[in-house]
Amino acid sequence: MTTTRSQLPFGRRPLTAHMRWRYGWSAVGVIGSGFCAGLAASLLLLILGYVAIQGVAALNPAFLTHVPRPVGVPGAGVANGIVGTFIVVGIAVALATPVGVFTGIYLALFGRGRFAETVRFLADVLSGIPSIAIGLFAYTLFVQPFRHFSALSASLAFAILMLPLIIRTAEESIARVPTRVREGALALGISTYSSTIHIIVPAARAGIITGLLLAIARVTGETAPLLFTAFGSQFWELNPTNPMAVLALQVFTYAISPYEDWHRQAWAGAFLLIVAVLILNVSARLVLRNRFEA
Amino acid sequence: MQSESHEQLHLRRSRISDRWFMAGVYGATGLFVAIVAGLFVELYAGSSSSIHAFGFKFLTSSHWNPVTNQFGALPMIYGTVVSSLIAIVLAGFVGVFGAAYLVEFAPRAVARPLAFLIELLAAVPSVIFGLWGLFILAPVLRAYVEPFLQAKFGFLPIFQGFIFGSSLFTAGIVLAIMIVPTVSAITRDVIAAVAREHREASMALGATRWETMARVILPGATTGIFGACVLALGRALGETIATTMVIGNKPAIAASLFQPAYTLASVIANEFTEATSDLYVSALIELGLLLFVVSLAVNGIARVLTWTVLRPAKAR
Numbered sequence: 001m002t003t004t005r006s007q008l009p010f011g012r013r014p015l016t017a018h019m020r021w022r023y024g025w026s027a028v029g030v031i032g033s034g035f036c037a038g039l040a041a042s043l044l045l046l047i048l049g050y051v052a053i054q055g056v057a058a059l060n061p062a063f064l065t066h067v068p069r070p071v072g073v074p075g076a077g078v079a080n081g082i083v084g085t086f087i088v089v090g091i092a093v094a095l096a097t098p099v100g101v102f103t104g105i106y107l108a109l110f111g112r113g114r115f116a117e118t119v120r121f122l123a124d125v126l127s128g129i130p131s132i133a134i135g136l137f138a139y140t141l142f143v144q145p146f147r148h149f150s151a152l153s154a155s156l157a158f159a160i161l162m163l164p165l166i167i168r169t170a171e172e173s174i175a176r177v178p179t180r181v182r183e184g185a186l187a188l189g190i191s192t193y194s195s196t197i198h199i200i201v202p203a204a205r206a207g208i209i210t211g212l213l214l215a216i217a218r219v220t221g222e223t224a225p226l227l228f229t230a231f232g233s234q235f236w237e238l239n240p241t242n243p244m245a246v247l248a249l250q251v252f253t254y255a256i257s258p259y260e261d262w263h264r265q266a267w268a269g270a271f272l273l274i275v276a277v278l279i280l281n282v283s284a285r286l287v288l289r290n291r292f293e294a
Numbered sequence: 295m296q297s298e299s300h301e302q303l304h305l306r307r308s309r310i311s312d313r314w315f316m317a318g319v320y321g322a323t324g325l326f327v328a329i330v331a332g333l334f335v336e337l338y339a340g341s342s343s344s345i346h347a348f349g350f351k352f353l354t355s356s357h358w359n360p361v362t363n364q365f366g367a368l369p370m371i372y373g374t375v376v377s378s379l380i381a382i383v384l385a386g387f388v389g390v391f392g393a394a395y396l397v398e399f400a401p402r403a404v405a406r407p408l409a410f411l412i413e414l415l416a417a418v419p420s421v422i423f424g425l426w427g428l429f430i431l432a433p434v435l436r437a438y439v440e441p442f443l444q445a446k447f448g449f450l451p452i453f454q455g456f457i458f459g460s461s462l463f464t465a466g467i468v469l470a471i472m473i474v475p476t477v478s479a480i481t482r483d484v485i486a487a488v489a490r491e492h493r494e495a496s497m498a499l500g501a502t503r504w505e506t507m508a509r510v511i512l513p514g515a516t517t518g519i520f521g522a523c524v525l526a527l528g529r530a531l532g533e534t535i536a537t538t539m540v541i542g543n544k545p546a547i548a549a550s551l552f553q554p555a556y557t558l559a560s561v562i563a564n565e566f567t568e569a570t571s572d573l574y575v576s577a578l579i580e581l582g583l584l585l586f587v588v589s590l591a592v593n594g595i596a597r598v599l600t601w602t603v604l605r606p607a608k609a610r
Contacts, residue, residue, distance in 0.1 A: 026505065032391065036389075037395040037400065037478075040474045041411035043471050044411045047426050102319050121597065124593070124597050125594055128529065128589055129532070130586070131534065133589070134333065137332070137337060139566075140339070191308030191311060193312045222420075223535045224420075224534035224535050252421050256539060270425050274422055281414060
């Protein structure tokens with residue numbers, strides 16, 4: 001059988017019905033899967049759009065500077081919740097960072113064998129444990145014995161929620177520091193302590209900070225564990241051993257209330273939350289990008 | 295001290311600081327392991343009186359009545375499982391095909407922003423999904439989508455009955471939106487890990503782009519995609535705040551998806567601070583223990599499934 005030019009797959013020639021069907025089906029598949037990707041992405045824009053429109057409409061200076069007032073009384077705000085968020089998240093960062101970074105150092109530099117694998121496995125699995133279960137843990141550990149709710153117990157729950165992310169990003173970024181840097185430090189006769197803290201960890205700084213920012217973003221919007229740890233408060237509260245208002249919890253409480261006025265405040269609070277979380281996420285990306293450019 | 299030379303002093307000091315440092319490293323790691331173990335121990339201890347009172351019946355009884363101190367978790371288990379299954383069916387479909395598009399078909403200028411937006415969707419706090427689901431999505435579903443489904447498929451028991459805005463159906467859709475990024479992100483990695491030679495061989499045999507995807511790449515990535523879906527299912531099972539806001543919070547088992555229901559996590563969220571008797575508190579903590587154990591298992595399985603695929607890629 002001789003092959004003529006028209007039978008080669010080059011150049012223009014009429015497609016058989018079968019080939020048309022195959023190409024048509026392929027186009028349907030490509031466009032259909034493109035639609036799926038577009039749908040998933042547009043959901044974010046849809047949600048952001050609603051929160052922005054409803055939230056900005058309900059925002060006013062008093063909302064940012066005043067504490068809550070009874071339903072319908074003008075001039076109500078969530079200032080105590082904003083400050084409470086900073087306090088609860090701040091204490092959580094202080095608790096989680098040393099434990100997380102040091103565990104990351106262990107996994108990256110010293111961890112060998114079955115125990116290290118177990119720690120890695122636990123870190124991965126812990127990241128999927130529902131936050132409400134971790135909230136219950138903080139409750140039985142920190143609220144039940146003292147018989148009252150506290151911001152500290154919320155910080156404990158948040159710290160546990162942050163740990164997996166901090167550990168895994170610290171491990172990955174430390175492990176990525178080139179071996180020659182570590183060997184160079186060892187060759188100079190520097191102690192393990194100095195080489196790790198003064199040379200390796202600073203070299204992995206960008207990755208560690210990224211993980212920390214993402215962990216902060218994760219807990220800033222977290223609500224479930226707060227229900228029975230920080231509990232919420234109508235007043236200014238700066239003492240972390242007392243119940244405290246937290247923005248995410250206020251949004252929840254206002255949203256499920258039957259009052260129109262509180263619904264508007266829920267949207268405004270949600271807008272503040274989403275702006276904070278998006279800024280944290282985007283800056284986490286920027287930190288990482290800058291490292292690769294440097 | 296004069297007997298020690300400068301070098302000896304330095305060595306001794308660095309040995310001491312090393313010892314403290316390693317104590318810190320092992321201490322932190324030990325503390326982390328202790329926390330995870332403590333989670334289980336505390337939840338188990340907290341639920342002991344409920345476990346003693348109800349035993350295995352806790353899981354099979356559908357009586358949840360705080361007034362008479364009768365606690366059976368079956369309606370919540372049902373609500374949790376069904377809402378999560380709705381979510382994973384929808385999110386699995388959209389997430390897997392969306393990821394396929396982003397990795398294989400999309401031009402880079404399209405893929406990057408889309409992937410970015412989907413990743414940011416994962417960062418949105420659940421209370422905001424709940425707020426949006428409650429005030430925007432639920433009314434739309436009640437007014438348009440659910441009547442439509444009832445008119446077209448009303449012969450199915452799952453679409454029958456009175457239409458509530460807050461229902462299993464609404465919760466399933468909100469959960470689906472929340473877990474799409476999880477499915478999509480891991481599926482993207484898994485698809486990208488399929489060997490380049492397989493694609494090239496398939497294209498060289500004259501397969502179209504879609505045939506290569508459907509017959510070579512997706513079958514090659516099945517294990518990892520399954521892992522991604524299991525992981526996302528775990529997220530859906532434990533999601534609390536968003537579900538609580540849209541599921542209707544009624545401890546009953548109904549055939550229709552348009553009826554309100556309850557989930558394990560949302561019972562805890564709603565009733566914990568109002569629980570008056572010790573047994574009530576204990577029963578709620580047992581629900582938490584159940585959630586903890588189930589999500590531990592689900593996440594463990596997911597990790598085993600995704601790691602067999604992703605680990606060699608990471609080691610590069």
